[in-house]
Amino acid sequence: MTITLNSKIPTGPVADAWDTYKADVKLVAPNNKRKFKVIVVGTGLAGASAAASLAELGYQVDAFTFHDSPRRAHSIAAQGGINAAKNYQGDGDSVHRLFYDTVKGGDFRAREGNVHRLAQVSVNIIDQMVAQGVPFAREYGGLLDNRSFGGAQVSRTFYARGQTGQQLLLGAYQQLARQIGLGNVRLFNRTELVDVVTVDGRCAGIVTRDLMTGAITSHAAHAVVLATGGYGNVFFLSTNAMACNVTAAWRAHRRGAYFANPCYTQIHPTCIPQSDDTQSKLTLMSESLRNDGRVWVPQNPDDVRSPDQIPENERDYILERLYPSYGNLAPRDISSRAAKRSVDSGRGVGPLKNGVYLDFSDAIRRLGKDVVEERYGNLFEMYERIAGENPYDVPMRIYPASHYTMGGVWVDYELMTTIPGLYAAGEANFSDHGANRLGASALMQGLADGYFVLPYTIGNYLAPMLNKPIPGTDHPAFKEAEMAATARFEGYLNIKGTRSPDWFHRELGKIIWDYCGMERTQQGLEKALSELPALYEEFQKDLRVTGNGASLNQTLEKAGRVDDFFQLGMLMCRDALERNESCGGHFRAEYQTDEGEALRDDENFAHVAAWEWTGDPTKSVRHTEALEFNTVHLATRSYK
Amino acid sequence: MSNHLSNLTLKIWRQSGRDDSGHFESYKIDSISDEASFLEMLDVLNEKLIGDNKEPVTFDHDCREGICGTCSLMINGQAHGPERATATCQLHMRKFKSGDEIVIEPWRASAFPIIKDLMVDRSAFDRIVESGGFITAPTGGAPDANLIPIPKPVADAAMDSAQCIGCGACVAACPNGAANLFTAAKISHLNLLPQGQAERYKRVEAMVETMDEYFGSCTNHGECEAACPKEISIDVIALMNKDYRAAKFKNRKELSRN
Numbered sequence: 001m002t003i004t005l006n007s008k009i010p011t012g013p014v015a016d017a018w019d020t021y022k023a024d025v026k027l028v029a030p031n032n033k034r035k036f037k038v039i040v041v042g043t044g045l046a047g048a049s050a051a052a053s054l055a056e057l058g059y060q061v062d063a064f065t066f067h068d069s070p071r072r073a074h075s076i077a078a079q080g081g082i083n084a085a086k087n088y089q090g091d092g093d094s095v096h097r098l099f100y101d102t103v104k105g106g107d108f109r110a111r112e113g114n115v116h117r118l119a120q121v122s123v124n125i126i127d128q129m130v131a132q133g134v135p136f137a138r139e140y141g142g143l144l145d146n147r148s149f150g151g152a153q154v155s156r157t158f159y160a161r162g163q164t165g166q167q168l169l170l171g172a173y174q175q176l177a178r179q180i181g182l183g184n185v186r187l188f189n190r191t192e193l194v195d196v197v198t199v200d201g202r203c204a205g206i207v208t209r210d211l212m213t214g215a216i217t218s219h220a221a222h223a224v225v226l227a228t229g230g231y232g233n234v235f236f237l238s239t240n241a242m243a244c245n246v247t248a249a250w251r252a253h254r255r256g257a258y259f260a261n262p263c264y265t266q267i268h269p270t271c272i273p274q275s276d277d278t279q280s281k282l283t284l285m286s287e288s289l290r291n292d293g294r295v296w297v298p299q300n301p302d303d304v305r306s307p308d309q310i311p312e313n314e315r316d317y318i319l320e321r322l323y324p325s326y327g328n329l330a331p332r333d334i335s336s337r338a339a340k341r342s343v344d345s346g347r348g349v350g351p352l353k354n355g356v357y358l359d360f361s362d363a364i365r366r367l368g369k370d371v372v373e374e375r376y377g378n379l380f381e382m383y384e385r386i387a388g389e390n391p392y393d394v395p396m397r398i399y400p401a402s403h404y405t406m407g408g409v410w411v412d413y414e415l416m417t418t419i420p421g422l423y424a425a426g427e428a429n430f431s432d433h434g435a436n437r438l439g440a441s442a443l444m445q446g447l448a449d450g451y452f453v454l455p456y457t458i459g460n461y462l463a464p465m466l467n468k469p470i471p472g473t474d475h476p477a478f479k480e481a482e483m484a485a486t487a488r489f490e491g492y493l494n495i496k497g498t499r500s501p502d503w504f505h506r507e508l509g510k511i512i513w514d515y516c517g518m519e520r521t522q523q524g525l526e527k528a529l530s531e532l533p534a535l536y537e538e539f540q541k542d543l544r545v546t547g548n549g550a551s552l553n554q555t556l557e558k559a560g561r562v563d564d565f566f567q568l569g570m571l572m573c574r575d576a577l578e579r580n581e582s583c584g585g586h587f588r589a590e591y592q593t594d595e596g597e598a599l600r601d602d603e604n605f606a607h608v609a610a611w612e613w614t615g616d617p618t619k620s621v622r623h624t625e626a627l628e629f630n631t632v633h634l635a636t637r638s639y640k
Numbered sequence: 641m642s643n644h645l646s647n648l649t650l651k652i653w654r655q656s657g658r659d660d661s662g663h664f665e666s667y668k669i670d671s672i673s674d675e676a677s678f679l680e681m682l683d684v685l686n687e688k689l690i691g692d693n694k695e696p697v698t699f700d701h702d703c704r705e706g707i708c709g710t711c712s713l714m715i716n717g718q719a720h721g722p723e724r725a726t727a728t729c730q731l732h733m734r735k736f737k738s739g740d741e742i743v744i745e746p747w748r749a750s751a752f753p754i755i756k757d758l759m760v761d762r763s764a765f766d767r768i769v770e771s772g773g774f775i776t777a778p779t780g781g782a783p784d785a786n787l788i789p790i791p792k793p794v795a796d797a798a799m800d801s802a803q804c805i806g807c808g809a810c811v812a813a814c815p816n817g818a819a820n821l822f823t824a825a826k827i828s829h830l831n832l833l834p835q836g837q838a839e840r841y842k843r844v845e846a847m848v849e850t851m852d853e854y855f856g857s858c859t860n861h862g863e864c865e866a867a868c869p870k871e872i873s874i875d876v877i878a879l880m881n882k883d884y885r886a887a888k889f890k891n892r893k894e895l896s897r898n
Contacts, residue, residue: 053779068700069766071806072708088786124782131782133775133830135799142789160799166707167802174774181770189763212755241703275675280683281704382706385723385730388675451779500690502683547695551657552756554698555690 005258005610005625008412009113014631015096018117021413025456026463033058036462039206039221041193041248043070045165045172045443046426047227049450052175055184057455062219063176063185066192066211066243066557071173074229074241075426075446078165079286079379080149081157082129082443084122089146093154095119102441103632105151105331106406106434107584107600109264109608112631113413114431121452122444126158128451132171136160149439150287151331151639157440162286162379168443172450192557193248194488195481196224196255196422199471203421207481209489211557214549216485218473222465223421223458226252227450230405230427232265234565234572235517236509238402239271239284245561246568249409249428257417258610258623260410260430262568263576266437266585267518268403269335272386272396273355282401283386285358285379287439290328292363292372293396295319295339297356301346307357307395318342318356326639333436333585333598334639336400340518341596343399355397364392400518404442406433406585407575410610410625414457415449418610421461425449430608435584489549492559497542501558504539508562508569511535516573521589525577529570533618536566567617574611578622581605602634643674645733649741650685652697655754662754664743674734678721679704679711681733682744698757706730706869709805712812713758714745719809719867727807727869747812751819751854762808764854765822772846773826775835788834801828803870810864816856821864823851824880825872831883841887848884 010020028036036059040051043065051063067073085098099119103110126144130136136158137145146155160167179185188208194216195207205220228248232238253259270285296315303310318338323330330338339356348354364372369392373380380391387397409417409424411431416423426446433441471477515521515528539562547553582591582598583605591599608625648669655662667689672681679701686696702710706727713728715721721731736742744758752760790798802825810821827844830836836843858877865874 049779056778067702067710068762069806071766072702072710074703074708077703077705077707086785124780126785127782128777128779130785131775131777131835133777133798133833133835135795135802135829135833136785137799138790138792138795140792142791142795143786160802163707163803166805167799170802174769175777175779177766177770178774178776180766181772187766241705241708243702276673278673278676278680278684280677280680283705381725382730385706385726385732386677388732388734455779498691500687502687544690544693546690546693552698552759555696 005410005608005623006412007111007113007625008414009111014112014116017113018120022456025460028459028463028466030058032466034060035466036060037062037221038458039064039219039224040227041206041225042073042227042229042428043173043176044073044075044227044229044426045169045446046450047073047225048169048172048176049447050225050227050425050454051185052172052179053451053455054458055179061179061185062188062221064188064191064193064208066190068189070176070187071170073169074244075169075443076166077241078443079162079284080288081147081159081164081440082125082168083149083156083438083440084126084158084444085119085156086123086126088144089155091154093156097154098122098156100632101152102432102438103434104637105436105438107436107598107637108434108602108606108629108634109583109627110432110434111627112629117453118432118445118448121448124452125444125447129168129171132175134160134167134171147288147291148329150290150329150335151438159288162376165443168447172447193228193251194485194560196252196419197477197481198255198419199475199477201420203419204471204475204477205473207478207485209485212552214489214551214553216482218478218482220471220473220478222462222470223423225423225425225454226409226428227425228428230408231565231568232402232405234509234569235402235513236506237274237279237282237513239268239282242281245564247561247564249424250564250568252409252417252419252422254613256419256613257422258410258612259408259571260608260610261407261575262572262611263516263579263586264406264435264584265402266332266404266406267336267400269332269339269400270358270398271401271403272383273350273352273399283382284401284403285383285396285398287332289358289376289379292375293328293358293360294362295328295335295356295358297342297347297349307349307359323639330639331436331438333587336518337587339398339400350397355399357395358398359395360391361395404437406430406435406437410608414460415453416457416461423454423458425454435586489556489560492543492545492556493549495541495543495545497544499542499544501543501545501555501562504535504543505562505565507535508566512569512572516576519587519589520576522577525573528573529577529618532566532570532573539563539566570617571611571620574618574620575609579605579609606634644671645674645736646671646738648672648736651741651743652758653745654697654757657756658753672733674732676733677704677729678715678731678733679729698759700759701729704729707805709807712747712760712807712809714747714812716743719747719813720869725869725871727805747808749811749817751817752808752811765806765808765819767854768819768823768847768850769826771850772839772843773830775830776839790834794832798829798832801825801832801872801876804872805870807869809867809869811855813863813867814856815861815863816859818858819851819855820858820877820880821868821872821874823847824876827880827883828876831879840883844880844883845887848880
């Protein structure tokens with residue numbers, strides 16, 4: 001059976017699509033909303049905002065997080081800011097310009113309709129967050145301050161020091177907490193999704209595991225929202241938090257939700273380089289640092305002088321040289337590759353020669369140390385704590401690391417997956433960033449989905465279901481899923497091999513980073529696809545999980561997550577292999593211009609690749625959804 | 641270049657569950673890079689324990705960037721260890737030396753029951769926020785964000801308080817197990833802002849009284865401020881107390897006209 005992937009974007013001019021949709025959408029009357037139960041999995045920006053807004057509307061909401069508190073979700077670590085087309089600076093910004101920048105930044109691999117809506121609601125997000133008490137940075141006159149970010153020629157980024165994600169998440173968490181206090185949301189903390197249940201082709205609910213007791217429980221609902229984040233931890237070393245995982249999205253995929261563009265992963269250019277082999281994660285330094293920091297490497301690979309002893313004419317300011325009009329603010333994928341090439345050419349800096357300099361000495365001379373401290377003080381402190389060097393005196397050392405995943409669960413314009421009644425929001429879906437996400441757009445998308453999109457689109461699905469019974473947790477499909485989940489976790493405990501889940505995760509990450517990281521080749525991807533099944537087989541035979549399944553067991557939690565990462569990793573490599581072009585974060589070495597820039601193939605690949613699970617992770621089926629560009633015309637992305 | 645520390649002794653609190661009485665166990669770390677973070681040192685220990693077919697040490701952690709507030713640990717009797725303004729996950733082994741004995745315990749507070757080993761239950765914090773730590777602003781009806789100018793010093797002061805990561809170090813450091821710094825930080829963040837004025841007194845009353853259900857009383861030791869990884873000042877407690885008094889003694893209808 002072939003499913004036609006229908007994006008359901010209203011016809012007509014893209015600028016009117018969202019208004020047209022809202023005018024036609026079915027509504028649920030206020031007194032009927034309480035008859036519907038909606039499950040929200042994940043309590044980051046997308047999940048917390050969706051759960052709070054749906055509860056405010058009157059729906060019964062159950063929210064799930066594997067953390068101890070909703071406030072811990074990894075949205076909290078976003079540093080730099082959130083974009084919005086407010087044009088408060090009067091510098092030529094508009095909804096159209098943000099839409100255009102995002103489509104172009106995504107290298108023409110995102111849907112115009114979704115991106116335009118995102119740009120439209122961006123202005124509402126800022127209003128909403130200010131009303132909630134988010135202490136955004138302000139000018140002395142009391143109005144909101146903005147800064148600029150990569151891939152844009154206007155200042156449209158709102159920020160709260162270097163902790164914008166924290167402040168926005170606390171804003172959304174507080175709205176969620178209010179609804180919990182009022183009894184409109186039931187919160188299940190330290191509880192992880194282990195399966196999605198479908199009955200007659202519709203999503204009927206989820207199965208969870210209580211991390212404290214190991215209890216496997218079913219939860220039935222009219223609709224389920226997955227706001228469970230991205231899969232960047234497939235690389236093992238990434239800027240994601242330790243517990244970020246693909247399990248919820250992957251379990252939905254195995255139950256029929258198509259997984260789109262898994263090869264679109266973003267490697268962030270400004271992370272602190274790995275320092276030794278015990279490293280468990282990499283730390284990002286906000287892209288906002290590139291507003292004032294200058295990226296350079298010594299011209300001579302054998303230069304061993306300290307950076308302040310290297311004269312100007314022996315430095316190579318790589319981004320300023322290669323991309324003069326955007327300079328150090330070139331987009332993430334482009335900046336990352338420039339850094340990688342410098343290091344690969346032997347000009348890397350630091351003890352392991354695995355980084356490039358990000359130098360603030362000019363900014364300190366120009367603005368004074370006080371101004372630099374005001375802008376970036378907490379980032380500088382963080383750098384010093386981790387690297388043991390003071391960036392006011394010595395240039396920072398940075399190197400790209402896995403940071404964000406543009407791919408994810410396929411969704412239509414309503415954010416519904418290929419399973420009716422199952423939605424995906426935030427980083428968990430694939431919809432808005434194409435092949436590359438611009439800085440300060442992840443926070444925007446998470447909040448757009450949760451506050452301003454799902455509250456409309458879910459009603460459209462629920463309205464016809466009024467007063468019709470839904471399958472309860474005693475339905476055989478729930479029992480079957482519970483038994484499968486119990487067997488899965490017992491299975492990990494019973495292997496009794498010799499290697500920990502972390503050991504396998506590290507080995508998996510090395511393969512994915514080497515062959516499906518910043519630069520990919522057919523040969524490398526084929527090699528990965530021969531090595532991964534072998535390593536996965538070893539995982540299934542030689543895994544060791546200590547302890548038991550009936551009490552808190554972090555090794556067992558990890559085992560389940562690594563299992564799903566293996567399967568996703570194979571799909572990622574296949575997706576990268578089949579996409580015979582370079583676009584955004586997906587750079588295939590075979591497809592580049594003479595100058596080393598990404599070479600797209602719009603004739604054959606201007607489409608979304610959405611994968612269907614078949615039971616064997618190496619034999620998933622690839623479907624396509626054609627992308628049409630009626631407003632922003634396909635063009636080579638140039639930042640020169 | 642990274643150097644290595646050798647011959648570390650870790651005395652770690654092990655407790656199998658809420659009802660277990662718990663005990664210290666000693667472990668040796670023969671060698672560890674000084675570039676490793678404290679939690680990476682525990683990762684190395686746990687890998688070794690799994691290799692020996694023993695149960696690894698359970699501890700809470702997530703972002704490892706000092707912002708999510710999930711990590712905890714009393715290290716040699718200090719919440720988050722010896723480095724000022726630093727959460728455990730940002731502490732690095734370069735702050736220790738070869739041969740050190742390091743005592744690692746969970747947060748100790750009656751409001752934070754131990755779940756297992758070094759992991760505690762901090763959900764009492766969520767109860768405080770649920771009782772009033774928000775501005776009632778339902779989605780959709782917000783006015784333009786620049787409608788109400790907020791003087792920069794006010795926005796900055798609100799941000800200073802809003803930085804709290806909810807880790808619980810303040811409670812763990814307090815001899816009384818009080819949560820005044822946490823609660824006051826949230827109250828100050830919202831009560832300083834113009835958007836927070838409508839619910840100012842209702843908020844402080846609800847949050848303080850919920851806090852009192854779970855936590856001990858503040859007697860101005862100041863240990864909380866010293867332990868706070870975000871260096872939140874105890875001035876916020878004074879502000880909370882001032883607003884709480886006002887909420888209790890003043891006529892709310894009268895106040896709303898000011």
